[in-house]
Amino acid sequence: MRKLNCWIAYDEQCDFSIYNIPFGIFSTKSKSPRVGIAIGDKVLDLAGVAKQGFFDSIKKLDKKTFSQATLNNFIALGKPTTKKVRTTIQKLLSSKSSKLQDFPKLFHKMSSVKMHLPVHVGDYTDFYSSIEHATNVGMMFRDPENALLPNWRHIPVGYHGRASSIIVSGESIRRPKGQIMPKGASRPKYAPCRLLDFELEMAFIIGKENQLGNPIPIEKTEDHIFGMVLFNDWSARDIQKWEYVPLGPFLGKNFASSASPWVVTLEALEYFRVKGPIQKPAVQSYLKCKGENNYDVNLEVYIAGEKQEDSMVSQSNFKYMYWNMQQQLAHHTVNGCNVRVGDMLASGTISGKDESSYGSMLEISWAGSKEVTLKDGSTRKFLKDNDTVTMKGYAEKDGVRVGFGEVRSKVLPAK
Amino acid sequence: MRKLNCWIAYDEQCDFSIYNIPFGIFSTKSKSPRVGIAIGDKVLDLAGVAKQGFFDSIKKLDKKTFSQATLNNFIALGKPTTKKVRTTIQKLLSSKSSKLQDFPKLFHKMSSVKMHLPVHVGDYTDFYSSIEHATNVGMMFRDPENALLPNWRHIPVGYHGRASSIIVSGESIRRPKGQIMPKGASRPKYAPCRLLDFELEMAFIIGKENQLGNPIPIEKTEDHIFGMVLFNDWSARDIQKWEYVPLGPFLGKNFASSASPWVVTLEALEYFRVKGPIQKPAVQSYLKCKGENNYDVNLEVYIAGEKQEDSMVSQSNFKYMYWNMQQQLAHHTVNGCNVRVGDMLASGTISGKDESSYGSMLEISWAGSKEVTLKDGSTRKFLKDNDTVTMKGYAEKDGVRVGFGEVRSKVLPAK
Numbered sequence: 001m002r003k004l005n006c007w008i009a010y011d012e013q014c015d016f017s018i019y020n021i022p023f024g025i026f027s028t029k030s031k032s033p034r035v036g037i038a039i040g041d042k043v044l045d046l047a048g049v050a051k052q053g054f055f056d057s058i059k060k061l062d063k064k065t066f067s068q069a070t071l072n073n074f075i076a077l078g079k080p081t082t083k084k085v086r087t088t089i090q091k092l093l094s095s096k097s098s099k100l101q102d103f104p105k106l107f108h109k110m111s112s113v114k115m116h117l118p119v120h121v122g123d124y125t126d127f128y129s130s131i132e133h134a135t136n137v138g139m140m141f142r143d144p145e146n147a148l149l150p151n152w153r154h155i156p157v158g159y160h161g162r163a164s165s166i167i168v169s170g171e172s173i174r175r176p177k178g179q180i181m182p183k184g185a186s187r188p189k190y191a192p193c194r195l196l197d198f199e200l201e202m203a204f205i206i207g208k209e210n211q212l213g214n215p216i217p218i219e220k221t222e223d224h225i226f227g228m229v230l231f232n233d234w235s236a237r238d239i240q241k242w243e244y245v246p247l248g249p250f251l252g253k254n255f256a257s258s259a260s261p262w263v264v265t266l267e268a269l270e271y272f273r274v275k276g277p278i279q280k281p282a283v284q285s286y287l288k289c290k291g292e293n294n295y296d297v298n299l300e301v302y303i304a305g306e307k308q309e310d311s312m313v314s315q316s317n318f319k320y321m322y323w324n325m326q327q328q329l330a331h332h333t334v335n336g337c338n339v340r341v342g343d344m345l346a347s348g349t350i351s352g353k354d355e356s357s358y359g360s361m362l363e364i365s366w367a368g369s370k371e372v373t374l375k376d377g378s379t380r381k382f383l384k385d386n387d388t389v390t391m392k393g394y395a396e397k398d399g400v401r402v403g404f405g406e407v408r409s410k411v412l413p414a415k
Numbered sequence: 416m417r418k419l420n421c422w423i424a425y426d427e428q429c430d431f432s433i434y435n436i437p438f439g440i441f442s443t444k445s446k447s448p449r450v451g452i453a454i455g456d457k458v459l460d461l462a463g464v465a466k467q468g469f470f471d472s473i474k475k476l477d478k479k480t481f482s483q484a485t486l487n488n489f490i491a492l493g494k495p496t497t498k499k500v501r502t503t504i505q506k507l508l509s510s511k512s513s514k515l516q517d518f519p520k521l522f523h524k525m526s527s528v529k530m531h532l533p534v535h536v537g538d539y540t541d542f543y544s545s546i547e548h549a550t551n552v553g554m555m556f557r558d559p560e561n562a563l564l565p566n567w568r569h570i571p572v573g574y575h576g577r578a579s580s581i582i583v584s585g586e587s588i589r590r591p592k593g594q595i596m597p598k599g600a601s602r603p604k605y606a607p608c609r610l611l612d613f614e615l616e617m618a619f620i621i622g623k624e625n626q627l628g629n630p631i632p633i634e635k636t637e638d639h640i641f642g643m644v645l646f647n648d649w650s651a652r653d654i655q656k657w658e659y660v661p662l663g664p665f666l667g668k669n670f671a672s673s674a675s676p677w678v679v680t681l682e683a684l685e686y687f688r689v690k691g692p693i694q695k696p697a698v699q700s701y702l703k704c705k706g707e708n709n710y711d712v713n714l715e716v717y718i719a720g721e722k723q724e725d726s727m728v729s730q731s732n733f734k735y736m737y738w739n740m741q742q743q744l745a746h747h748t749v750n751g752c753n754v755r756v757g758d759m760l761a762s763g764t765i766s767g768k769d770e771s772s773y774g775s776m777l778e779i780s781w782a783g784s785k786e787v788t789l790k791d792g793s794t795r796k797f798l799k800d801n802d803t804v805t806m807k808g809y810a811e812k813d814g815v816r817v818g819f820g821e822v823r824s825k826v827l828p829a830k
Contacts, residue, residue, distance in 0.1 A: 123579050128662060149660055154603050155594055159662035160575040160669070164538050164753050165627055174628040176750035179570055179699060188569050190699045190749075212580055212671065213589040213830070239750065245564055247543060247574040248663020254575065255750040256627065284594060284605045334605075335591035335654065335670040338579050415628070 010040030015403020022262035025116040033069040048106040115261035119342040127158040129323035133351040156323035162254035169407040175414040176255040178239040192414035195237035200359030203231040203346035212338040218330035230260035260407040272395035293324040306386035311374035385413040425455030430818020437677035440531040448484040463521040530676035532583040534757040542573040544738035548766040571738035577669035584822040590829040591670040593654040607829035610652035615774030618646040618761035627753040633745035645675035675822040687810035708739040721801035726789040731772040800828040
């Protein structure tokens, strides 16, 4: 990768290097929600950058696009344009003679801005594409000898989730109440969830729609993917267990899902492509893809009790996914289903082979049969009230780092 | 019910009587999509009615609301306002001295306008609330002795569907392709769906949001329901069967769902309330409701082969539903899940006790074991290419008729 300088100083461990330039929506006390990019520990106001004329050479770029409260219209400009915006920003930040240096007020300290959900999500889909996770769940809930269901190696299994309850990092969630069937009981009870869990996921965001009835061929799927975020698919295991047969998860999931605020583009992740696992048996023709289609993104999950510091409980990697994003999107649309700009498609829990890489408390505590000890000496099988869960993710190679920041949310007690 | 006259003539069998006044979005060659109501075989342009000042006495009513391409902003005005708009229209249409008679150009022949999807659907949920349907499916796919799963009488089982692929009556659907596991085969194949089906449903539309984390108590649910439409939840049975374990229906459903264009308000349906089935065992406290919470709406399904006339294949009624809309909405939000104006919540297939009232070909043909003969002598187990499926619905009592019109769509061959 060509070395780029940056006149904004940041340290080596910074997620938001000059190689990244992720897009998000921020506001300040005096600025309404608008498009920005993250660089070091700063947020650059793109509405302001556009106003100063720095994007004037980019055709078909309405400056108002940057003053909107979601990225949807920006993303909808299309990759040729959004790529130009990104590379223009890289140039502005790396050239020592950059005139952008004359506008220090366009930069805000990241700690001083409020971040918003980056996109309006039309539809949200959740896959189930980690073979380790699906196997672990199958062993616990069904048959250890036949943990993977017959369709799993043929289909990137997925289901529709709730778009309305996707929130941004920093917003708290409330422990849900619902119906739970206690072991050995003859009837369910209505009570607060006792087995509250996170799921470590990543989600990709659609950048280009297809028309209803027109599948996206697998070789064109990347044209339709704008970028990615970290994603915590909160799960109420006891509610889910009682409700999910035969139509799948519903109230066990739809009380909230949390996304990180900075959308890292596929272009920024390009350098971190790796081969995925070998798929056996061979997949159907419409799911066959060439080359390196997984991404080497280190993932970490932390839990902190109230007023305690973060304790790492999982260390996983997005490269473990059995089904890749191209396959997920080709499958999703093979029946003609249409996707729209801003739609989120999440990976499903990302677990690795080792216990230390499991992406949910369900797996880490093996359905509550063992405890995890945090730094403060307290233990967890599932999440307690006032716990804060943080997920981090970053790709790193040859001194180049492209990170996602974090998705962080606190669990409030049930009402 | 107080008798109302109407100076627009229509016959007794007309769905769009003065007692109805359903809202929809229509356009003509010269008029962009806007809000209208149906009366007899006419569509009344409410943007025009507002412009002429007929709504001037209604407070907080921005006239621009009627010039929009969805009903969302109109619905979001809230029931006190939307009810006033409806009763004002009833008065304008029933008073013999009505000045609206001076504006014949505000009325369009229904056959001359184009109807659009009435709302922007943020999230779409599909329930499974007919005990007859759930029992029939359980008998066919699982165990005839234990057809209903243990949770069914405790939970209005539901799942999230696809909002992007909801289309309006009149738009064709395309037979989906996908993975199918042939009986006795060792691996699935990729092929056009062979078991294409309709599902006779009704859907209600959210009229008022709740905040994430704040359930809607059952006694307040009706404040959040604006009205209803007919709904055809197209289903690819062979794709669904192979994919649906363990996370529920996905590509077997999300290629299309069709809705009728006229939203009939809860107020118009008030006169047709009836008691629902007795629920045993007793439901959880948060699902307990008083009074008559089902609606007596006659439902019919027709199939027509290419260039053939409609043959009725089912005659059902919305009053058969085991779980009512109040319970569905209370359940949906009991975990704090938020709903938004325009969200659609569909009933699930509405089947009755008799074979003649089954709401899907899956049940009518009993999983393909018997045929239905149409008027032209042709037979069906599932849907053929170029078939047109039409669903109709109307409530009728003491000479008062409130109908939904129809949802009608043609099945195009797979690409």
